[in-house]
Amino acid sequence: MKLISLRHPLNSKPVASDFVELDIPTPECPDQGILVRVVHLSLDPYIGSRLRGKHMGEAPPTPGVEAIPGAIVGEVVQSNLDGLSKGDWIQSMEGGWQEFVSLKEGAFRKLDPTQAPLASHAGVLGMPGLTAWAGITQLANVGEGDTVLVNAAAGPVGGTVGQIARIKGAERVVGIAGGAEKCAIVTDTYGFDACIDYKIDGWEAELKKALPDGLSIFFENVSADMAITALDNARTYARGVLCGLAAGYQVQSQDRVPNPLPMGTIIGKRAQLFGLVVYDFYSKWDEFAGEAGKWIQDGKLAFAEDREEGLENAPALFERLMNGQNRGKAVVTVSPEKA
């Protein structure tokens, strides 16, 4: 089977030529596990730092040996577990860039393939969606009357944050994204009230205009500088979800305190800040997917996909993702849904 690995240890932003395709034997089905045909593969920005050993202390995959990590949606082709049979569908965070994967018990979630399009489990119902849902509902506790600001708003986390906020009763939802094309996704596909293009001079004044009464919730995906801009536009008692530092995934900070937030402003605004790591919410995945699956069926939750067919196209799509050139959630369809 095909598997994509690192060509060499990585110390900078990955590009397509950093990856190498290997042809190795298909793994055996484990005694206490399943063998899965990988169908949809999720490409996510945090993998950029993971490959350099800079994510949550996790070791990078061994170059020339191990698959690049990534969440997958796949079909069971062999099972040694009760309750799982050939033809069942699963989702796993322990998949990777490969055609087949062996998974032990506990390393995957069984899916209901009728709940939503299968690829959505690698996107809006996958880790990015769970991240959005956990932050905006479980931490920020969004509700009636909230005004929500989220950046990287064209991405699968940001876009879902804003849509869930609206579904939960938020009064106003404003996004920040880079470029007119992404901003159009945010307002037209995701239905935000406004989207500010941070690549345009004077965007901070535009943001202030888009938040005439300030924000009550911000969801930070990008950087401490952006979080400071959010705090500057925050009402008293604002809640902030600190989710990601995408702008810094590829660089080492030279600051004395990396990614600094101003403590005096947090006090003065009586802000409440919540560090979010989606791992903590894996136990709530079924609850989230049940709720969000209905929203998809009811047409309330939209998602944009940047989909490539064929594992061999993963490196180029990943390079585009690293450069912010993707348009919607990056998903690689490794093999057809119907084998």
Place this chain on the structure above:
Amino acid sequence: MKLISLRHPLNSKPVASDFVELDIPTPECPDQGILVRVVHLSLDPYIGSRLRGKHMGEAPPTPGVEAIPGAIVGEVVQSNLDGLSKGDWIQSMEGGWQEFVSLKEGAFRKLDPTQAPLASHAGVLGMPGLTAWAGITQLANVGEGDTVLVNAAAGPVGGTVGQIARIKGAERVVGIAGGAEKCAIVTDTYGFDACIDYKIDGWEAELKKALPDGLSIFFENVSADMAITALDNARTYARGVLCGLAAGYQVQSQDRVPNPLPMGTIIGKRAQLFGLVVYDFYSKWDEFAGEAGKWIQDGKLAFAEDREEGLENAPALFERLMNGQNRGKAVVTVSPEKA
């Protein structure tokens, strides 16, 4: 009557010679208010920045005219309000360094003089105690099994935070203070499990030893650097109350981001941070004083006072407070409790 004002506008840390005593007519009792004989006057660190116009956007008092602001406990000598009579006791944040003060309706709270020693309403039952109670119970929601770290622990906020934490079931309470004498107050008077003297080389290693399982709550009174030390010793899911920046009240930060907190660490630890301004909890003062008054009567809540007799001694005590040389809550008894 005597009143103490600024001698001149202030641009640096106040010293005793920055103040001037005036002799002015005793104010009239307002139509919708009361006239109060000031008995106990609270001196608090935030006044140092308030005098330079650096506190919550409030203007400094006019030199040579207005009294230095400060919370007071006093006796009503004349009343034009229903429900308040000569001889009643009140507490007010709108008092100041003067022998009598006129207060309008809504600018004071009536006290029960049998609830606790009257001077305690300028200390452990006053704003410092309310600050401690609000942060540790209303924001951090301290409870069984928590391990709490608080700095400026010999002060009236820090010392009360630790004691309330213990009363509410915390498993371990650790303080940080400057010098052996202050640390002795923290462990002996306030009953903390340990107190680390930050003026001793290697104190950070001692702190780590004093928190073998990390902290679950920190209460920050001093600086962002100290908050970073706390975060470094925090368990996952720790809660942090951001209350004050006492170390910076006298200086202007030269940092690009003033008082920076590391966003990546907050995310990685899944920390929850709460900006605290005690103003927001004035409406809960009766609830707090009722609860804490009982703790005082039951001998569960101790407090150290650094008390001076006579308004003329306020400037010298305030200078000591600004230099961290006070021993316990700084209180000036302006006139005897029994006139």
